[in-house]
Amino acid sequence: MGDNRVVLVTGAGRGIGKEIALKFAKNNYDVSVNYRSKTDELDELKKEIEKNGVKCALVQGDVANFEEAERIVNETVEKLGKIDVLVNNAGITKDGLLMRMSKDDFEKVLDINLIGTFNVTRNVIPLMIKQKSGRIINISSVVGVVGNAGQTNYSASKAGIIGFTKSLAKEVASRNILVNAVAPGFIATDMTSVLSDSVKENINNQIPLRKMGTAEDVAKVVSFLASEDSSYITGQVINVDGGMVM
Numbered sequence: 001m002g003d004n005r006v007v008l009v010t011g012a013g014r015g016i017g018k019e020i021a022l023k024f025a026k027n028n029y030d031v032s033v034n035y036r037s038k039t040d041e042l043d044e045l046k047k048e049i050e051k052n053g054v055k056c057a058l059v060q061g062d063v064a065n066f067e068e069a070e071r072i073v074n075e076t077v078e079k080l081g082k083i084d085v086l087v088n089n090a091g092i093t094k095d096g097l098l099m100r101m102s103k104d105d106f107e108k109v110l111d112i113n114l115i116g117t118f119n120v121t122r123n124v125i126p127l128m129i130k131q132k133s134g135r136i137i138n139i140s141s142v143v144g145v146v147g148n149a150g151q152t153n154y155s156a157s158k159a160g161i162i163g164f165t166k167s168l169a170k171e172v173a174s175r176n177i178l179v180n181a182v183a184p185g186f187i188a189t190d191m192t193s194v195l196s197d198s199v200k201e202n203i204n205n206q207i208p209l210r211k212m213g214t215a216e217d218v219a220k221v222v223s224f225l226a227s228e229d230s231s232y233i234t235g236q237v238i239n240v241d242g243g244m245v246m
Contacts, residue, residue, distance in 0.1 A: 004028055004029060004030045004054055004055070005028075005029050005030070005084040005085065006029060006030045006031075006032065006076070006080045006081065006082050006083055006084050006085070007021075007024045007029045007030075007031055007032065007083075007084065007085040007086075007087060007226065008032040008034065008059075008072070008073070008076050008083050008085070008086050008087070008120075008124070009021045009024070009031065009032070009033060009034065009087040009089055010034040010063050010072070010087065010088055010089050010090035010116070010120055011034065011035070011036070011063070011089045011090030011091060012031075012033040012034055012035060012045075012087075012089065013033065013035035013036075013037075013039060013041065013042055013045070014039075014041065014190070015189045015190065015215060016089060016139065016184065016187060016189070016215045016218050016219070017087075017089040017090070018045060018215070019214075019215035019216055019218065019219040020087055020089060020215075020218070020219045020222050020223075021033050021045065021049060022045075022048060022049065022219070023216070023219035023220065023222070023223045024085070024223065024226070025048075025049040025050075025052040025054050025056070026052055027223060027227075028052070028053075028054060029054060029084075029085070030054050030055040030056070030057075030080045030081075031049050031054065031055070031056050031057070032056075032057045032059050032072075032075075032076040032079070032080055032083075033045060033046070033049070033056060033057065033058050033059065034059050034060075034061060034063070034072050034090065035058065035059075035060060036060070036061070036062050036063075036090070038060065042058055046058055055079075055080060057075070057076060057079035057080055059072050059075045059076055059079075061075075062112075062116075063088075063090045063112060063116030063117075063119055063120050064111040064112045064115055064116045064119070065119070066119045066122075068119075069116070069119035069120045069122075069123055070119075070123045072120065072123075073120065073123040073124055073127070074123075077127070082127070082131065083124055083127055083128070083134070084133070084134060084135065084226075085134070085135045085136075085137070085226045086120065086121065086124045086134070086135070086136045086137070087137045087138075087139070087222055087226075088116070088117040088120060088121065088136070088137070088138045088139060088161075089139045090112060090113075090116050091112060091113045091116075091139065091157075092108065092109060092112050092113065093109065093151070093154050094108060094109050094153060094154075095150045095151055095154065096150060097149070097150055098152045101152065101153065105153060106152070106153045108153075109153040109154055109157050110153065110156065110157050110160070113154070113157035113158065113160075113161070114156075114157040114160040114161060114164070117138055117161055117164060118164065121136060121164075121168070124136070125168075125172065125177075128172070128175070128177050129172070129175050129177070132175060132176050133175075133176045133177065134172075134175075134176075134177040134178075135177070135178050135179075135180075135225065135226045136165075136168070136177065136178070136179040136180075137179075137180055137181070137182060137222050137225050137226065138161050138164070138165050138179070138180070138181045138182070139161075139181070139182055139184070139218075139222075140158045140159075140161045140162050140165070140181040140182065140183040140237060141154070141155075141158040141183055141184060141185075142183050142184065142185045142239055142241045142244055142245045143155045143158055144157075144158025144159040144160075144161060144162050144183060145159070145162070145183055145237070145239070145245055146245050158183070161181060162181055162183075162237050165179050165180065165181040165235065165237065166235045169234045169235030170235065173234055173235075178225075178230070178231070178233065178234040179234055179235065180225050180230075180233060180234060180235065180236045180237070180238065181236070181237045181238070182218060182221050182222055182225070182237075182238050182240060183237050183238065183239045183240065183241070183245075184213065184217075184218050184239075184240050184241065185207065185212075185213060185239065185240065185241025185242060185244045185245070186203050186206075186207060186212045186213065186241070186242075186244070187212060187213045187214065187215060187217070187218060187240075188212040188213070188214055188215075189215060192212065200212075206244060207241070207242040207243065207244050208242060208243035208244070209242035209243055210242075211242065212242075213240055213241065213242055217240055218240050221238055221240050225238070
């Protein structure tokens with residue numbers, strides 16, 4: 001087992017998860033990159049992570065399935081020796097007005113975003129209790145705080161993550177395990193890059209800082225919550241949203 005701390009990031013193949021994985025690598029962590037579907041970009045990401053002189057394990061698995069979540073955790077420990085930090089980032093959207101939303105679309109979003117967070121955390125917690133230390137950082141969203149039309153499923157899943165975070169923080173604080181949530185606002189990603197200029201302008205007008213955030217903005221806060229600088233912070237939700245929700 002190496003001296004490096006180890007982080008497991010779920011849904012780390014692209015977007016915010018990928019940026020979080022890279023940020024931890026730069027901070028000298030060995031990184032377990034969980035993903036659901038294999039892409040060519042994953043091998044590139046592994047190389048990019050390893051350029052920092054750290055180890056990287058690519059671990060396939062669907063967090064919505066409890067047995068697969070257990071395997072993701074076990075495989076991470078087999079390959080990297082332990083788990084010091086868990087970042088529950090895996091998530092999907094299936095937007096639509098409630099009156100037209102199928103039961104399947106509602107359940108799928110909760111299965112991955114909320115149940116997935118439970119599944120992986122449930123399998124990591126015994127390890128952290130045994131080692132008497134750990135950090136769990138759950139990626140929520142500002143829509144989990146204030147809601148958003150057309151996203152009842154996503155908002156419910158992200159609000160659920162906030163309640164989960166606060167309750168778990170109370171359960172494990174005495175074991176030196178800190179649990180916090182990060183709630184991004186509008187973040188510039190592949191999904192937002194296809195929006196028209198007028199839609200982007202409309203979004204920016206809702207943000208006091210007048211611009212969308214970047215995946216790196218989120219990664220920096222996650223990195224802070226995993227560091228010793230945050231050793232007296234637990235059960236909190238930190239909005240990374242340019243002042244959108246105050």
